[in-house]
Amino acid sequence: MDTLILHHYPASPFAEKIRRVLAFKQLAYRSVIIPDVMPKPDVLALTGGYRRTPILQIGADIYCDTALICQVLEQRSAEPALYPPHLLGVSRIVAQWADSTLFWAAMAYNLQPRGAAALFAQQPPEAAKAFAADRGAMSAGMQRLRPQDATAAYRSYLRRIAHMVEEHDFLFGDQPCVADFAAYHPLWFTRVCVPTMADIFEPVPAVLEWMDRIAALGPARMEKFKAEDAITVAANAEPAPLLDDVFQDEHGIPLGSQVTVAAESFGQEPTQGTLLAATRTRYTLRREDPRAGEVHVHFPRIGYVLRKAEQ
Known part of the structure; x- marks a missing residue:
């Protein structure tokens, strides 16, 4: 059990x-x-x-x-540790930022019309409508970024991540921590689920190399x-x-x-x-x-x- x-x-x-x-x-x-x-x-x-x-x-x-x-x-x-003792506070703080601020900027960028069309390209039109209605209900009352603002923010956040992983294999050193996995997943959506939007990574090749290192971990059984x-x-x-x-x-x-x-x-x-x-x-x-x-x-x-x- x-x-x-x-x-x-x-x-x-x-x-x-x-x-x-x-x-x-x-x-x-x-x-x-x-x-x-x-x-x-x-x-x-x-x-x-x-x-x-x-x-x-x-x-x-x-x-x-x-x-x-x-x-x-x-x-x-x-x-291996998600919360190494010397990163106990900062890893959680960066993870919380990634799960919120970074995530919402990335998804507002990802799901603008070009990305949404790619995501649902192989599905019937009603699937896209159902998804939009479902997520609209879940986000009722939330302040959402416009695509233009989200794109600018996402570019800035990618540059900041690049500055970190140009110095190390992972965000804080030679081993990943919880912050790496939190920062990875919205970027993974861009690269894997809506690859037509992945040109945003062109100025930051170090970010793609970091993502490759995370993707190479595992797989789990x-x-x-x-x-x-x-x-x-x-x-x-x-x-x-x-x-x-x-x-x-x-x-x-x-x-x-x-x-x-x-x-x-x-x-x-x-x-x-x-x-x-x-x-x-x-x-x-x-x-x-x-x-x-x-x-x-x-x-x-x-x-x-x-x-x-x-x-």
Whole structure:
């Protein structure tokens, strides 16, 4: 029941981040391919509402957001390290920048009309419409960069990454850390998923060489797995005992309360459950599902909003 199960789809940039981490750590996993747009009934059976990609399942424990998934994989296999001691703070800070500021600039550049046409060139027109509607719903209320502004920002960020990898094989030295994988995945989307947009890399060949080094890590051992089998795994397992971490109460909401947790911005669909833990770094909710049984759903604290559930 401690097998790693990754729920993802091939063109998901954040899933590629975790696939590269799994390769780096040489961790075997089971691969469940999920839809790239709603409905996602098998995903929601596990998460109860959260629908961003990927999610990591270990038995009846469900881990949301790649920032938390990276921490879980580091606990599973400490070497090679994602968070080397001398980079403990800066690697996380750069990873957070890459997963947010860099990501949104890259995707606004990638999915302007020329890129979107390339991405959906082999699919029927309704696929592009469904994707646009789905992501529009997920980003409701967000301030999005215009393509012109995104292009200028992306070029600047690529030059800054180039300055770092011209000096080292990876961002901070001769070994990759979590910041490398976070910075890699939106660039991977440009290069692999919308190659017609990849001319933006021409002034920064060092970035492509760095990307090649990351792509050469692994691959991890992967076994194809069905979504219904993953749900059966959860139903037949018990959530792992919680670590004896200190309860950090910032909301005046006691443990055992009915709460919701939702992302601050993109993909704000809430997950409701019983608050089991609110530590310095994460929230854990217990919830019941008719198919998956009792599961514990885990979220990172940064980037997520905890609220008392409405009665």
